[in-house]
Amino acid sequence: METMTTEQKILKAADKIFTQKGYAATRTRDIAEEAGTNLALLNYYFGSKEKLFKNVVQGKLKMLLGAMGPALSDGQISLEEKISLITENYTNLLLENEELPIFILNELTVNRELFAKITQNTRQIAQPVLEKQLKERGFEISATDLIINVLSMTLFPFVAKPLITSSGLVKEEEFVNFVTDRKKKIIEWIIKITL
Amino acid sequence: METMTTEQKILKAADKIFTQKGYAATRTRDIAEEAGTNLALLNYYFGSKEKLFKNVVQGKLKMLLGAMGPALSDGQISLEEKISLITENYTNLLLENEELPIFILNELTVNRELFAKITQNTRQIAQPVLEKQLKERGFEISATDLIINVLSMTLFPFVAKPLITSSGLVKEEEFVNFVTDRKKKIIEWIIKITL
DNA sequence: ACTTAAATTAAACAAATGATTAAATCATAT
DNA sequence: ATATGATTTAATCATTTGTTTAATTTAAGT
Structure with missing residues (x-):
């Protein structure tokens, strides 16, 4: 060890x-x-402190984007599977790394310049494949809205956890169950929205 | 002036x-x-710096919670109107204060102790009224899930703006239009989900 | 064993930072 | 006009903090 x-x-x-x-x-x-x-x-x-930080951030950013990237651009994977894959991946990832999204999003907000260098190598989130799948099945929603909705419903509870728990919406002890239960629900909800 | x-x-x-x-x-x-x-x-x-900070935070927290509080617990307002009210209020508020949610959520995460004192006076988010309205109309979704979904879809784009724009999902110049257009869409989506 | 480079330690430096002090200025009431 | 208290200013303090230096120890090669 x-x-x-x-x-x-x-x-x-x-x-x-x-x-x-x-x-x-x-x-x-x-x-x-x-x-x-x-x-x-x-x-x-x-x-330096800053170089060490960049090193850490690079890893975290890779984790965060890695949970979405591959699934999206794969034409073999069906729409339903994609949604399922993304929410499943993120929920599992964030259950193990609760502060990950708020950390990245805050530093990204506060420290635009520093991140410009790091994120420039970040692959664009490819959506043409998704756009095509949506069109083929006659759905009206845009790929962007779909992605944002999936990410919103999946990530937001983690980002807003302190507010959610301290406001009494969800009790601290129930949080894990809450987000775990949502995995299945989110898929159903997204399907309903998309249809 | x-x-x-x-x-x-x-x-x-x-x-x-x-x-x-x-x-x-x-x-x-x-x-x-x-x-x-x-x-x-x-x-x-x-x-001191800390006292000044608490002063600022208290105001910001009031803004953030104020956009939701009243609407929820009012039995006179219909479900559809509530959803509409919340997304409308938040979108307008955040268009004028883009960093507000990420600021509060991050400080809330990083600084639990400091916030314990501030948020203790924070009124619990009342949901019995909402719960009743959902039950009356035979909807299966819980009040908590409904609230979280509305907040997710409305707030998340602002919280994740740097990631969304830098990844190319939405261009910086299009952002205002993007969230403005979503106001109407979110209401439709939530209705579809809730039915 | 000896040499050389890498790894580690303790100490110190310089700049930044939150806070304080004491003197000066301003406003108001008598 | 004068006195009193509130407000403002410039300077200074004490501590924190990122970084560096110089000396020491460890490891590896010959």
Whole structure:
């Protein structure tokens, strides 16, 4: 288990704290301590707080986009399966990484410049295939609206979790069940909308 | 126009910068400068950065919850009108305050303790009325799911705007039209889902 | 064993930052 | 006019924070 290199330990610690508190509120000393190493090693291995952050963000962004990308552009997969795949993937991913979307979305908002460089290599979300599938079956909704709706219903509960729980809409203990139950419901809802 | 008191000028400046950059990334000096006043005045009037922040947050939270609260618990308003009211209110509010939801949701996530005090006075989101209306008309969806769905489809595009635009799903220039068009669509979609 | 480079540590630096102080200015009431 | 209190300013403090430096230890190759 203790086969992690120091560099990896720092990256793991950085991942945890950056995701938890965001870039600005994170102290490099906290990362070093969490990693069980020295503060200087952070700069030794990663150069600066900002470079370390970019490293973390790149990974997180890949996780977030990776849960959607492949499914969408595959012409073999039916519409229903695509929706099912996306909600299933995201729900499972976010159950293991609850702060992931709010972290990415907030840093993306606060730090446009920093993200410009990172996201430029981000593959565009391909929708021509989806557009074609919708047209073939005579659906009126646009691919963009469909994607946004699926993402909205799936991701929003995680993004807004603190508000949802503290307002009493869903109790903290019920949250996992709530989003798990929604997986099936979302598919039905999207089908109803799309028809 | 220049009838604002210094205290108000500071609060307005704080509102702008906190919302833009979040608590941790905001420098009290920047607030003072934006307000066209002195750094010491910030502490003179508000005591500390944190107290000023709470002041700002309280206002923002009221805006965000205010757009939903009244409509929900009113038994006179029909289901369709409620949905319409909520999406209409939120879309209009967020078109004028694009960073509002991501700001609140992120600070709420990062800063649970600080928010515990603020949100304790927050009225619970009342849903018994809605629950009753749903039951009367024989709908199967729960009030919670309905509310979450409306909020998801309405708020999510604003929360995820940077991701949506940078991924090419919606172009920056088209965004206002996109969310404006969705107002009508969301109501239709929700009706379809709920039936 | 010896050499060399990589890895690690402790200490210190310089800049940034939230907060405070003390003096100066302004407004208002007597 | 004067006194009193509120407001404003400039300067300074103390701490935090990202980064660097220099010395030490570890590992690997010869």
